[in-house]
Amino acid sequence: MNIIDELTWRDAINQQTNEEELRKLVEEKSISLYCGVDPTGDSMHIGHLIPFMMMKRFQLAGHHPYILIGGGTGTIGDPSGRKTERVLQTMEQVQQNVDALTQQMRKLFGEGANISFVNNYDWLSKMSLLDFLRDYGKSFNVNTMLAKDIVASRLEVGISFTEFTYQILQSVDFLHLYKTYDVQLQIGGADQWGNITAGLDLIRKTEGAEAQAFGLTIPLMLKADGTKFGKTAGGAVWLDAEKTSPYEFYQFWLNQDDRDVVKYLKYFTFLSQEEIEELAKKVETEPEKREAQRRLAEEVTRFVHSEEDLQEAQRITKALFSGDIKSLTAKEIQQGFGKMPKVTISSTPENIVELLVATKIEPSKRQAREDVSNGAISINGDRITDLTFAIDPSAAFDGKYVVIRKGKKKYFLAEVAE
Known part of the structure; x- marks a missing residue:
């Protein structure tokens, strides 16, 4: 199955530019693509994971992902989804976060010839103010920038020039990766559509109207009850085992609503269409067995953590359900009872x-x-x-x-x- 068709079946595409050309391109050759994350913290949560699951699918289909850690853009802050200005972090804190996120990404994507990790600080930090204004500023129309959803949503309360220019820097990233590594596709969340299309415009203005570059966004993830995915009463569900233990992580997926579980199987697992459809039938006919939830919890915990962590989470779950906790270790007790009185x-x-x-x-x-x-x-x-x-x-x-x-x-x- 073409990777674009697979993503469509998984309901993983919100918007894309020139769908037919992109489908044709990925059939003809292995392409390079990228997705970025800013180091605003020292760990991603599961909301961040969604576009990178798409990147992983491209990797498994033989394409070459470039994982961009925004050591440069992270110093100024993305206005996306926020009603107030970000508090700027120190350069030392940004670098600590860069190191932590890079380690997480290497765990998810592995090492090898079919994956690259880049940091936009490496090229953005070398750009002078005059270079920025002459080489890039001239290519951006302020009226167009103001109309972007990310900026327009902030105009009533105000937005600093610093955050206003974020979309230019992200566009520079796309252009740099296109020219340097032949990266032809950027993937991002639904709120990144304006930034992605700005990057495409910059590439075509700089490299010519025939430049083959594309953008693709994922849908905003909402639960069946309309609330935002990835949040719990205790806060975000983190990928860092020190912030959210593997047991808590496993339990989060195990406790998903029947109305959501098939959608999450499509998004967050690499199970085949046949396997997911079989699990979907069991949700309809044998919901009390919660087999789909169990499989979801197994697959995502194994992917984000490890087989060993999965088995540990399952041991804790079984012990707490039965009340037979004597076989648990002190570490497992700490995990299993971390949120209890x-x-x-x-x-x-x-x-x-x-x-x-x-x-x-x-x-x-x-x-x-x-x-x-x-x-x-x-x-x-x-x-x-x-x-x-x-x-x-x-x-x-x-x-x-x-x-x-x-x-x-x-x-x-x-x-x-x-």
Whole structure:
């Protein structure tokens, strides 16, 4: 299947320039294409991942992606989607973010001849103000720039000249990559259409009207309930395992709505059309099995993290579902219980009733004794009914944690004070 036809089947194309010419081009030869991300933080979240999934598909189809980390544009800030000016970061912070994002991208795309990583600071930083105005400024009409959605949405509240010129710098990127590496296609989010078409205009003004260059954007991702994809009650879902653990990442995908799961299988996995259609049937006929969600969670966790991280996330999930947590490691306990209620206890063994009251897991000694006697309290996976039982924090999980369960589902993570 032609890569453009595949993206169309996956509902992954919002807008594109000259669809038939692009389809013909990718059938005739392997092309180079690019997508960029600015280092506004030290990790991407899953919203950033969407266009890079498209880049990965092109890579697997034999094309050559150029991953652009915006070390230059990141110093001034993209106005896209914002109603206020960005707070400028120090150059040191920008460089730290560049290094972190480059590492993430190398993990997703691998190393080798069929992938390149570039930083626009390498060419933008060499441009003088006079070069910028003479070589590029003359090619941009202010009236046209003001009409771009990215800028127009900011005119009421105001936009600085710095952010106003962002679209020129992104256009310079496209021209530079076109001339230097024969990059013919730019991919971006739906909000990048104005910047992408500005780059195409610059290429044609500079290189001639017959220059073969194209743009493609992905749709804005919304959930079935109309809310923005990728956000949870706890905030963004990050690709960095230190910000969102592999277990939390796995759970995010596992808990997707039946109305969204097939769409996400198309966007975020490399499963074939036949496999996805089979899973779609199971959503209709056996939704209670949640097989599509499980497969989605497996595929994306493996891609972003690793097979080992996936297996760890599955072990934690199984242990929490069954209540049998004794086989988990201290690291897995930290992942699985990271967002659950926490209390702090000393390293000294303490009577179960006294500890439950001291940590406010139970409101009174009477209630604590009643719950223990009735078998409603489990310590580290073992049900305890002995009122004289002493909880020894050193007994499990490297002496770092004690897991207390009250009832069937209410867990507390007791962290042992050092």
